[in-house]
Amino acid sequence: MTVRDRDDLEALAGAHALGVLDDAEMEEAERLMARDRGFAGQVNGWRERLAPLDATAAPMTPPAALWQRIDASVRAGQTAAAPRRAAAARASWMSGVWERIEFWRWSAAAGAMAALAMVVLTGAMLNRWPSQPVMVAVLTVDGGKPGAVVESFADGTVRLIPLQDIAVPQGRALQVWTLRSRQEGPISVGLMDRAQTLRLDLGRLPAPSAEQLFEITLEPESGSPTGRPTGPVLMKGLTSSTL
């Protein structure tokens, strides 16, 4: 790197404590700290200066299981790596896939086609629905399989029909969300203790439009404590207009 003046070092120390450096810059700051006690002192000075911002985060009571996990790790003399891997493995079947956007885009399209066909076919064969939905969202699970369908009817009724069972642990619930825009954020439209047909409560929201996201997350029994999704995403999908 280039030769730095005093302000450069001070700003680098501050930026490191602030957390804005990219990977390469962060590594460089760490190297500098290791060989230059003065610079390490500057970084620590910044950490102390900025620390009061941490006190503005609303505390969250951890579940009892967190201490048990920490205690077990410490007693086993483990480093952080092993339980991390276990946790990652536990979460990955659901959340890992969902965090790969490319996969999601592809599977959403494929899943939507498959399940849309199924919904239309079933509806036509049984001929027992009062009307055809104007909007359908197919929520897909791991592997792109359809997990549920959200249907929106012209009279404003919106319902969710599960297409496969979901294992819900004791004390947890399934919460249904919709996202209309990034500015507004996700809004809870339903809560259930097991996969079941559910009339969704869109409250004062207008009827779903095309490309509106619906998803189901695993949440505490009484719903997300924050009013926003906190648990793993079990399935999600975008609405499409019916023909």
Place this chain on the structure above:
Amino acid sequence: VIGAKAARARPGNPAARPGDDFDYDRALLACANGDNAAFRALYDREAAKMLGVAMRLLKRQSLAEDAVHDAFVNIWNKAASFDPDAGSARGWIYTILRNRALNMLRGESRLDHQETFETLASMVADDDPEAIVSGLSDASALRRCLDGLDPQRRSVLVLAYVHGLTHGELAGRLGVPLGTMKSWIRRALLSLKECMG
């Protein structure tokens, strides 16, 4: 909300925490000596606040819990290496937590993570930097000096810290060139240093 009230109610320098007799130095020393009860007491004292900090950075409870888990395991394993001359014990604990959470944020899933539903949601929910600043004690030097900054620079510093955003991400979110963002942050930091000493 409770945390913000507590922070506001705390007079003077938050690091001094008047009326608070918990001895973090002693807790770390006890951990270094293998004292499980002291470790548990430290957990009972800090875990909820640490989970709140991790949640603001990582947005997902499972990830935030992983960060707090890893931080406590590190605290236990590295307590003996804590150097009281280099900074406060409480600061050391939060540095371990923040470093772990930032490393998780900077991990392989970072780009994808930025796009997830939850991330977008929580950014909307707790994105108001002015509310965060007003959660700082009125008497704190950080509050006074942040208040003295241009509002946009203040927002950028606060958002960067509480969400763990990089220069590049901040530039993207605010729609300014990377070089501009770097120079804003540099100038804001240097002003803050001059003000806080």
